[in-house]
Structure formats: structure tokens, C-alpha cells
Amino acid sequence: MxxxxxxxxxxxxxxxxxxxxxxxQYLITGLLFLGFxxxxxxxxxxxxxxPWQPIPFxxxxxxxxxxxxxxxEHYPMLFTMHGSIMVFFxxxxxxxxxxxxxxxxxxxxxxxxxxxxxxMMSYGSLFLGSVLITISFFMxxxxxxxxxxxYTPLSSSTTTSIGWGQDLLILGLALDGVSLLMGGxxxxxxxxxxxxxxxxxxxxxxxxxxxxxxxxxNTVWLPLVVAALIMVLCDRRLDxxxxxxxxxxxxxxxxxxxxxxxxxxxxxPEVYILILPVWGLVGDLLSVFSRKPAFGYAATVISMSTxxxxxxxxxxxxxxxxxxxxLVGKAFMFLTISISIPTAVFFLNWLATLWxxxxxxxxxxxxxxxxxxxFAIGGLTGLYNAVQTIDVxxxxxxxxxxxxxYTLAASVLFGAFAFIYFWFPKIFGREMNSFLGKLHFWxxxxxxxxxxxxxxxxxxxxxxxxIADATGYTFLQxxxxxxxxxxxxxxxxxxxxxxxxxxFIVSLFAGRKASxxxxxxxxxxxxxxxxxxxxxxxxxxxxxxxxxxxxAPGSGDRxxxxxxxxxxxxxxxxxxxxxxxxxxxxxKLGIWVFLVSEIMLxxxxxxxxxxxxxxxxxxxxxxxxxxxxxxxxxxxxLLTSSLTMALxxxxxxxxxxxxxxxWLLLTAGLGSLFLMIKFFDYLHMWESGFxxxxxxxxxxxxLLTGFHALHVLSGIVVILCLWFASRKPAFxxxxxxxxxxxxxxxxxxxxxxxxLFAVLCLI
Amino acid sequence: MHETKSNVGLASYIWVFAGLIFLTxxxxxAVSADFSKTAVLLFLLGTVAAKALLIxxxxxxxxxxxxxxxxxxALPVLLSILFIFALFPDIVYHAAQTFEHRI
Numbered sequence: 001m002x003x004x005x006x007x008x009x010x011x012x013x014x015x016x017x018x019x020x021x022x023x024x025q026y027l028i029t030g031l032l033f034l035g036f037x038x039x040x041x042x043x044x045x046x047x048x049x050x051p052w053q054p055i056p057f058x059x060x061x062x063x064x065x066x067x068x069x070x071x072x073e074h075y076p077m078l079f080t081m082h083g084s085i086m087v088f089f090x091x092x093x094x095x096x097x098x099x100x101x102x103x104x105x106x107x108x109x110x111x112x113x114x115x116x117x118x119x120m121m122s123y124g125s126l127f128l129g130s131v132l133i134t135i136s137f138f139m140x141x142x143x144x145x146x147x148x149x150x151y152t153p154l155s156s157s158t159t160t161s162i163g164w165g166q167d168l169l170i171l172g173l174a175l176d177g178v179s180l181l182m183g184g185x186x187x188x189x190x191x192x193x194x195x196x197x198x199x200x201x202x203x204x205x206x207x208x209x210x211x212x213x214x215x216x217x218n219t220v221w222l223p224l225v226v227a228a229l230i231m232v233l234c235d236r237r238l239d240x241x242x243x244x245x246x247x248x249x250x251x252x253x254x255x256x257x258x259x260x261x262x263x264x265x266x267x268x269p270e271v272y273i274l275i276l277p278v279w280g281l282v283g284d285l286l287s288v289f290s291r292k293p294a295f296g297y298a299a300t301v302i303s304m305s306t307x308x309x310x311x312x313x314x315x316x317x318x319x320x321x322x323x324x325x326x327l328v329g330k331a332f333m334f335l336t337i338s339i340s341i342p343t344a345v346f347f348l349n350w351l352a353t354l355w356x357x358x359x360x361x362x363x364x365x366x367x368x369x370x371x372x373x374x375f376a377i378g379g380l381t382g383l384y385n386a387v388q389t390i391d392v393x394x395x396x397x398x399x400x401x402x403x404x405x406y407t408l409a410a411s412v413l414f415g416a417f418a419f420i421y422f423w424f425p426k427i428f429g430r431e432m433n434s435f436l437g438k439l440h441f442w443x444x445x446x447x448x449x450x451x452x453x454x455x456x457x458x459x460x461x462x463x464x465x466x467i468a469d470a471t472g473y474t475f476l477q478x479x480x481x482x483x484x485x486x487x488x489x490x491x492x493x494x495x496x497x498x499x500x501x502x503x504f505i506v507s508l509f510a511g512r513k514a515s516x517x518x519x520x521x522x523x524x525x526x527x528x529x530x531x532x533x534x535x536x537x538x539x540x541x542x543x544x545x546x547x548x549x550x551x552a553p554g555s556g557d558r559x560x561x562x563x564x565x566x567x568x569x570x571x572x573x574x575x576x577x578x579x580x581x582x583x584x585x586x587x588k589l590g591i592w593v594f595l596v597s598e599i600m601l602x603x604x605x606x607x608x609x610x611x612x613x614x615x616x617x618x619x620x621x622x623x624x625x626x627x628x629x630x631x632x633x634x635x636x637x638l639l640t641s642s643l644t645m646a647l648x649x650x651x652x653x654x655x656x657x658x659x660x661x662x663w664l665l666l667t668a669g670l671g672s673l674f675l676m677i678k679f680f681d682y683l684h685m686w687e688s689g690f691x692x693x694x695x696x697x698x699x700x701x702x703l704l705t706g707f708h709a710l711h712v713l714s715g716i717v718v719i720l721c722l723w724f725a726s727r728k729p730a731f732x733x734x735x736x737x738x739x740x741x742x743x744x745x746x747x748x749x750x751x752x753x754x755x756l757f758a759v760l761c762l763i
Numbered sequence: 764m765h766e767t768k769s770n771v772g773l774a775s776y777i778w779v780f781a782g783l784i785f786l787t788x789x790x791x792x793a794v795s796a797d798f799s800k801t802a803v804l805l806f807l808l809g810t811v812a813a814k815a816l817l818i819x820x821x822x823x824x825x826x827x828x829x830x831x832x833x834x835x836x837a838l839p840v841l842l843s844i845l846f847i848f849a850l851f852p853d854i855v856y857h858a859a860q861t862f863e864h865r866i
Contacts, residue, residue, distance in 0.1 A: 635787050758810070763807060
């Protein structure tokens with residue numbers, strides 16, 4: 001419940017906890033950054049088409065110091081920020097933030113997300129991140145220029161990547177990561193716990209399934225890259241050397257390749273994080289506009305889960321040319337190619353859904369069909385990249401750029417447009433102009449191919465990926481005309497998006513009023529008014545059938561039946577599959593999902609330490625430099641705090657609130673004692689010359705234990721909040737869940753320390 | 764509200780706590796004694812796993828949870844182990860070879 005009574009403008013639209021308002025916030029942010037990233041793409045295409053020529057109209061405004069044209073150092077900044085913004089601040093907010101927030105509660109029959117305030121904070125974190133990366137353009141030294149992958153050692157050294165722009169990009173991405181984690185926890189908990197009566201898993205729309213798997217992937221893999229980014233930041237500003245080696249790390253260093261593993265450990269699932277919701281949406285839309293049930297519903301969901309699993313074990317195909325072990329490369333090649341099997345199941349099911357359907361070529365349907373078309377090209381070109389021996393030749397060429405623009409730009413963007421055109425009437429209560437929508441689609445389809453397909457052609461001629469001027473290379477001069485072609489096509493492509501923006505704005509104020517179900521769709525969201533009331537449904541719905549009941553017998557003069565309609569063909573409630581039977585509270589489930597992400601975050605740190613330590617010829621053990629007796633005592637202190645925390649829960653279960661307060665206070669006290677001992681340990685070591693930049697062990701020790709200490713501090717704050725709240729009897733009704741959740745977090749911190757104590761101090 | 768009541772009593776908590784302290788003391792003793800590095804390493808791996816399990820089972824009450832709640836921590840732990848081992852060929856062995864080559 002989010003309580004949407006009489007609210008001020010600020011609380012209604014800025015600090016709202018209503019999932020629908022938050023979705024609109026995400027949508028507007030994403031669209032703004034889409035325009036921003038698109039403008040940067042135009043600047044790059046201009047530079048490649050007409051190298052070092054002044055940029056017409058806006059050149060003097062943007063690059064006044066250089067006479068209105070790009071200088072060499074601008075180009076890396078452009079492709080870095082274009083990639084980062086498009087992936088993390090344009091597409092992600094639109095597809096995960098807006099589509100996820102708007103559709104999930106409505107499609108499952110919930111009143112809001114499971115954690116409305118966490119939802120608000122999730123957007124807040126993204127907003128802060130977007131502010132940081134916007135500011136980064138104005139920092140001395142300019143924006144980041146190390147590529148959207150932020151590869152080390154280029155990004156981790158302040159001699160090669162000098163400006164604060166790089167730091168702000170890293171911080172911005174870390175905040176975006178935190179936002180996605182909060183969103184992931186919310187989506188998973190909401191889908192598992194808040195489904196309406198009768199909404200079994202087999203009755204979930206495919207969009208919701210796609211968002212669910214996307215949230216799972218985010219929760220599991222995103223923390224790895226957050227850990228990597230924190231280590232890059234330490235390398236840059238604290239003189240550590242996690243990712244630098246050789247002369248760059250005179251006191252002994254780490255491995256640049258490690259960063260690539262951590263980055264792509266998340267980076268490849270990211271493709272599926274973005275595409276799975278789109279594929280789910282396409283599955284639903286093809287069904288709605290073919291007026292047929294989605295073919296192979298169960299196979300589609302199984303394919304989604306298979307892809308989710310496989311996406312986490314194929315990251316190495318991005319690193320075939322990095323000097324990685326060729327045997328490992330072969331394993332990654334095999335696994336990568338195997339992803340094409342579940343993907344093919346998707347395509348088969350889509351085509352079978354269309355087969356002999358009564359197809360309605362509405363604007364969302366056109367964009368859904370566009371996704372099928374462009375992803376087919378993207379997927380097929382991806383197969384070549386997955387083969388080790390071919391990848392050696394095409395790596396870092398425009399073939400790769402063309403491939404990922406088909407998969408990550410074209411299909412994901414078309415998916416985003418399909419979402420906006422389909423959901424606009426529900427979100428804003430008005431319809432978008434159909435003619436302008438179709439014009440937008442056809443122009444986008446033609447022009448997008450006019451830009452991206454030649455990328456593959458020039459790439460096959462050896463056009464390198466990150467060069468600002470191809471005319472300097474004799475072998476590339478024959479393809480320069482294609483660069484000019486792509487430049488003009490890109491200009492028209494971006495221009496054609498103005499049709500969308502005009503349609504969006506005009507329809508917002510002057511569009512035809514939308515009915516509750518303008519598409520005659522069957523899923524639950526279309527049974528409520530457009531826009532929906534504050535708590536989504538006037539009456540809490542019950543679900544009797546699947547989300548794709550089209551051309552079903554018993555639907556009378558209509559060709560669809562909504563999920564909440566009873567009828568002769570309605571099946572009974574799905575029994576144990578309903579949300580009621582999930583034997584865990586939302587809060588507890590949310591904490592467990594959070595702990596999943598925490599486990600992966602510490603895997604990033606501890607795993608890095610283990611492999612760097614084992615691979616480093618200079619063996620430094622904690623036994624040589626650390627005060628083991630003191631740390632052992634500190635371990636005892638933290639273990640004792642776990643006991644007192646467990647006793648807190650026991651007290652609350654026995655309704656013994658006096659002892660609850662005592663145990664909570666004692667736990668916070670023991671946590672504080674742990675931190676104090678840690679502080680004196682740091683102080684002593686620092687004074688004896690063992691600092692974070694002394695050597696690799698020092699870097700790892702301070703980072704890992706420091707990060708753990710931050711967790712302890714957070715735990716203490718939470719426990720003290722509980723302690724204050726427990727003074728009031730009103731709290732006692734929710735005390736057990738709160739204490740249990742906080743306890744899970746506290747005990748997890750204990751387990752992390754148990755591992756750190758052995759791995760860092762004793763081995 | 765809490766739906767999976769803990770059946771862990773006070774005595775169990777105290778025994779688990781005592782076990783944790785005992786294992787920690789054993790760890791410190793093991794590294795101070797004159798055992799082979801491999802033996803100490805294996806021993807520490809065992810004690811860390813035992814301590815983590817004790818905390819998870821009794822303090823976090825996994826002992827009384829449904830099987831699918833077990834999956835939530837088990838899945839990332841398994842992935843973590845796999846991920847770290849996947850780094851060995853590139854980071855551990857590769858780095859050592861590079862170092863030998865430099866020498």
C-alpha cells in the first residue's frame with residue numbers, strides 16, 4: 001500500500017511512491033537521455049563522414065575552442081559517453097524502469113510494488129547517477145574517454161585517463177547499478193508475492209516473465225561489475241593496483257584481464273537483461289494483434305530461463321583476443337553458440353503465433369514485428385562473433401559494432417517503442433496518432449538498416465571500431481563513401497525520431513481519449529480504467545484464465561476474454577501456485593534476494609583477491625603483517641553480536657519487548673566495538689607504514705575489510721533504528737518481521753567476516 | 764508476519780556460539796602450529812565452511828526453512844565458486860607464466 005491520498009505536487013510527482021508515477025519518471029529520464037545519446041551518435045557519424053570538418057549549425061556552440069570541429073581527444077569521449085548513456089541511462093530506464101514499474105503490478109493484479117519506498121529510492125539513485133554523468137562533461141579534462149567498457153589500465157590510471165570525468169562516470173554507473181539492484185529486489189518480490197488470486201505462474205503475461213528473469217540476472221550479475229568499478233576507482237584515486245601490472249605497478253600489481261572478466265561477467269547478461277523484457281513484450285503483442293494465443297507459451301518461458309542461465313556462463317566470448325587461455329575460449333565458444341537453441345525456440349514460437357492469425361498492423365504490432373526482423377539479423381551476425389577463429393579477424397572492427405547495434409540498439413529500441421505505443425493509452429489515458437506512429441516505424445526501419453548494415457560491410461573490409469578518421473588508412477579509402485552514406489542516414493534516422501517526440505507530446509494533451517481496453521487485450525492490466533485509479537483496480541481482481549485468450553470458445557460476440565472474466569471455458573484457481581501459498585513474507589523474501597546480490601558483490605572482491613594472490617609471484621601473507629590475536633578477538637566480538645542478534649529475535653517471538661531492546665542495544669554495542677578495534681588496527685598499521693598502496697595485499701586488505709566495516713556500520717544504523725522504534729507499542733505488531741530481516745543481514749555480515757578472517761588473515 | 768517459526772532454543776544458540784568460538788580458536792592454533800601449508804589450508808577451508816553453515820543454519824534459521832529458501836543463498840554461492848574457478852586459467856596460471864617469462 002502506498003497511500004495515494006491528498007498529496008502535494010512534490011510528494012505526488014517528485015517523491016512519489018506510486019509505481020505508475022515512478023514509471024513515468026523513468027520514461028521521461030530515459031527519453032531525454034535517448035535524445036542526448038542520439039545527438040552524440042550524430043556527432044560521431046559526422047566526424048567519420050567528414051573528418052575534421054566544422055560541424056554545421058552547432059559546431060561553434062559545442063566546440064568553440066577548436067573552431068567548431070572535433071579534435072582527436074573529443075572522439076573517445078563521444079563514443080564512451082554515447083555507449084554508457086544509451087545502455088545505462090536511456091534503454092535501461094525505459095525498458096526496466098518504465099515498462100517494469102508500470103506493467104508488473106497491473107499485469108499481476110497488485111495495488112503497487114512490494115516495496116514502494118525502495119522503488120522511489122531506486123529512481124532517486126538513477127537520477128543521482130544521471131546528474132553525475134551529465135556533470136562529467138563539464139569537468140576539467142572533459143568526460144570519460146575509456147570506452148563504455150571502462151577497460152583497464154586505460155581507465156584505472158590517472159596518467160592515461162586524466163580527468164574527473166572518468167571518476168564521475170564510474171560513480172554514475174555504480175549509482176545506476178544500485179538503482180537496478182533495488183529495482184530487481186522489488187520486481188522479484190512483487191511477482192512472487194503480490195499476484196492476485198488465481199494468477200498462477202502459468203497465467204503470467206510473457207512481458208512479466210521477461211521482466212522477472214531480467215531482474216534475476218540483474219540481482220545476480222550486476223554486483224560483479226559494481227565491485228570492479230569500485231576497484232577501478234581505488235586504482236585511480238587511492239593508488240592501488242588491482243588492474244595494473246608491470247612498470248605501471250612498481251610495488252607489485254594485479255591483472256588488467258581480471259577487470260575484463262568481472263566486467264563481462266555482468267556485461268554479457270546485460271544484453272539479456274535488456275532483451276528478455278522485449279522478447280516477452282513481443283510475445284504478448286504478437287498474440288494480441290494476431291488474435292491468437294501465444295504459441296508455445298511454456299516453451300517460451302523455459303527458453304527464457306535457459307537463456308538466463310546460459311547468459312551467465314558465456315562472457316568469455318568478448319575476450320577471445322585478450323590473450324585468454326585458448327582452451328577456456330573453446331568452452332566459451334561452445335556455450336555461446338548453444339544460446340542460439342533457446343533463441344531459435346523464441347523465433348519459432350513467434351512465427352507460429354503469427355501463422356494464420358488475424359493480423360492487425362497497428363503501430364505497436366509493427367514495432368514488435370520490427371524486433372523480430374532486426375533481432376534475426378543481430379542474432380545471425382552474432383553467431384560469427386561467437387566462433388573463436390572468426391572473432392580473431394573481426395574483433396574490434398565495425399562488424400562487432402554493427403552486430404551489437406542490431407541486437408542492443410535496433411531491437412531494444414524497437415521494443416521500447418512498441419512498449420510506449422502499446423502502453424501510452426493506459427498510462428496517459430489518451431491514444432497516440434496512428435498515422436504518425438506508422439510513419440515513424442517505416443522511416444526508422446529503413447533508416448536504421450541504412451545505418452547499421454553498412455557497419456557490417458565496412459567492418460568486413462577491416463574498418464577499426466574506435467578510429468575517428470578512416471581516410472588516413474589506404475585500405476579503408478574505398479569504404480569512405482559508406483561512411484558518408486551512414487552519416488546522412490544517421491541524420492535522417494535521428495530526424496525521423498522527431499515524429500515520435502511530436503506525436504508523444506501532442507497526444508499527451510490532444511490525443512483521443514482512450515477507453516480502458518483500446519487494443520481488445522486479454523491481460524489483467526486492460527480490465528481497469530485508463531489511466532488506472534491510485535490503487536490500480538476498483539475491486540481486487542481474481543484471475544480465471546491465461547493472458548492470451550483470443551478467439552476462445554465462449555467469448556460471445558467478442559474474440560477475446562480478459563483474465564478476470566468467468567466463463568464456460570474458465571479454469572478453476574490454480575491452487576498451490578497462487579501467491580497465497582508462498583510461505584514467506586515479502587520483507588523476508590526481499591532481504592534474501594538482497595543477500596543474493598551481496599554474496600555476488602563480495603564474490604567480486606574476495607574472488608579477485610584469491611586469484612590475484614594465487615597468481616602473484618610475490619607472496620605476502622596476512623600472518624606476516626597483521627596483528628592476528630587482535631583480529632581473532634575482534635572475530636569473537638562479531639560472533640558474539642550474532643548471538644545477541646539471534647536472542648533479539650527469540651525475545652520478540654516470546655513477546656518479551658524489554659529484552660528485545662536490551663539484546664538489540666547490545667548487538668549495536670558489540671558491532672561498534674568491532675569497528676573501534678578495526679579502527680585502531682588500521683591506525684596501528686598505517687603508522688607502521690602498511691597502507692592501502694603499500695602492495696597488492698595491502699590494497700586487498702584495506703578494501704575488503706573496509707567494505708565489510710561499511711556493512712557493519714549500516715547494520716548498526718538499522719539495529720539502532722529498530723531499537724528506537726521498539727519503544728512504541730505500535731511497532732510491536734511488525735517487530736518480528738523487522739528484527740528477523742535485520743538479523744538475516746547482520747548474520748550475513750558475520751559470515752563474510754568469518755571468510756575474510758581466514759582468507760585474508762590466516763592463509 | 765513470521766510464517767516459519769524458528770524452533771531453535773536458547774541452548775542451541777549457546778552451543779552454536781560456543782562452537783563458533785572453538786573453531787576460531789582452532790584456526791588460530793592451526794596457523795601457529797608447525798603443520799604443512801596444504802594441511803592448514805584444507806583445515807581452514809573446512810572450519811570456514813563449518814562456521815558459515817552454523818551461522819546460516821541456526822542463527823539465520825535456514826534449518827527450518829523450505830527447500831526453495833535454501834536455493835536463494837545456494838545458487839549465488841555455487842555461481843561464486845564456479846566464477847572464481849573460471850578465472851584460474853587466465854589470472855592465476857597466466858599471471859604466473861607471464862612472470863616467469865619476464866624473469
